[in-house]
Amino acid sequence: MSDLRPQKRMASDILDVGENKIWLDPSRQEDISSAITREDVKELIDEGAITSKKEKGNSRGRIRERQDKKKRSQKKGQGKRKGTKTARNPRKKEWMNKIRAQREILKEYRDEGKISRNTYRKYYKKSKGGEFEDIRHLKTALEEEIEEVKE
Template identity: 40%
Template sequence: MVVNLKAKKRLVSRVVGVGLARIKFDPESSDDIADAITRDNIRSLISAGAITIKPAGGTSRGRSKFKKMQKRKRGTTTGSKKGRKGARVGKKQVYVKKVRALRYRLKVAKDRKEITNPEFWNLYRKVGGNTVRNIAHLRTLIDEVKAHRKS
């Protein structure tokens, strides 16, 4: 005799706290499951193994990882790039990266006592004002400040 166990499945889902799709009934013990009417009965059937809970299935990331890897590989050579340099990396990001690197170098120079505090702030303002082109340029400016101090 086929027994409709839909209501029992709903009860199990409320007791265990999982979705209906994860609940599996053992076909041999369908009579016992049909007789179970309390939450306690359901719990005892779960411990007995008549009712099993399937493990939670996740969304597979395999295809998306593969697509991401392909995208990363594609279009990196000079002939494949479209748009100007600023289209790939914005002006602001370039500026921020440069300024942070220069300010770090300035801090190192001050910690090593290569430059004094007023000299540091003078160069710091130049860095912020985009007067300093790169680290090599900063190095020459520090050397000039040192030379000026000695004379």
């Protein structure tokens, strides 16, 4: 077996990959060893006698599996938690989610004509004051208000 290091070096320079990534066709060894110039090596690359090996990546299979389990609320037990309850879900963020949901319901009721503008404003202020624990609480209060107006 002849020394093909110069050809490998030239090929790696041409293909812009490392020398270890270069594959030389074992059946075309004589042709490769006779290639002296860069032009000869380029010709062999075009013919497929010299190619670069594919780059290996990091498999995301295990990560996908883990993400899948997290979606199903697994892998979130006590042992996986580092921060406190409020560090993981800050009070402000909790409040923002709650108030946005309540305001969405209020707008929905107002736009559908279930409540008047005055009632909307009244309940908007109440929800801002934190009177309603959640959407269900707000909805029951609104339904009672609607019943009162009907009577």
